[in-house]
Amino acid sequence: xxxxxxxxxxxxxxxxxxxxxxxxxxxxxxxxxxxxxxxxxxxxxxxxxxxxxxxxxxxxxxxxxxxxxxxxxxxxxxxxxxxxxxxxxxxxxxxxxxxxxxxxxxxxxxxxxxxxxxxxxxxxxxxxxxxxxxxxxxxxxxxxxxxxxxxxxxxxxxxxxxxxxxxxxxxx
Numbered sequence: 001x002x003x004x005x006x007x008x009x010x011x012x013x014x015x016x017x018x019x020x021x022x023x024x025x026x027x028x029x030x031x032x033x034x035x036x037x038x039x040x041x042x043x044x045x046x047x048x049x050x051x052x053x054x055x056x057x058x059x060x061x062x063x064x065x066x067x068x069x070x071x072x073x074x075x076x077x078x079x080x081x082x083x084x085x086x087x088x089x090x091x092x093x094x095x096x097x098x099x100x101x102x103x104x105x106x107x108x109x110x111x112x113x114x115x116x117x118x119x120x121x122x123x124x125x126x127x128x129x130x131x132x133x134x135x136x137x138x139x140x141x142x143x144x145x146x147x148x149x150x151x152x153x154x155x156x157x158x159x160x161x162x163x164x165x166x167x168x169x170x171x172x
Contacts, residue, residue: 021045022127030123031106034114038105039125042132046101052113052134053096057143060109060117060134062099067130109134 026039038046049065063071075092078085095116101107109119118136126133126140135143146152 021129022132023129024127026125026127028123028125030109030114030119030121033108034111035106035108036123036134038101038107040105042125042127043101043105046099050099050101050107051096052099052107052109053092054113054116055133056091058117058136058139060113060119061131062125062134063131068096 022042022045028036028039030036045064046062050062051065051068052060052062055061071092075085075089078088080086080089095113097110097113099107099109114120117134118139119134120136122137124135124137124140126135
């Protein structure tokens with residue numbers, strides 16, 4: 001099976017530039033009542049509400065209400081006669097739960113989602129710009145092994161258009 005080449009553009013004129021993003025890695029502890037304390041820098045972006053759902057690996061995704069609504073709009077426009085579309089709907093919407101975050105940053109994670117991601121006491125929260133991921137240390141260790149494989153990364157990402165300088169004159 002050959003390598004699939006695709007062009008991915010980083011700059012989209014329809015995506016506004018953000019000054020606030022969910023970034024970095026944060027090591028957290030799940031409290032005995034399944035509550036997680038969301039780090040202070042992330043709370044501002046979740047102040048209007050948030051959703052948690054299964055991720056694409058053995059992780060959970062936390063999205064602000066605004067981001068989740070955008071994802072929702074995209075997935076419900078898919079053709080439900082397509083088996084892959086139905087799987088995606090089940091993965092994202094069928095496992096989603098509204099995440100209430102208190103003023104002190106406490107959020108209750110549903111048991112079924114904790115179990116899916118293997119989350120127990122220690123949790124690693126990884127910012128992804130518009131959303132965050134929750135990982136168990138073991139699953140995150142597997143991901144970091146993939147992330148830190150420089151030789152594989154050079155091959156994996158060489159097909160993406162990640163140019164830092166674009167000719168923006170054509171976008172005006």
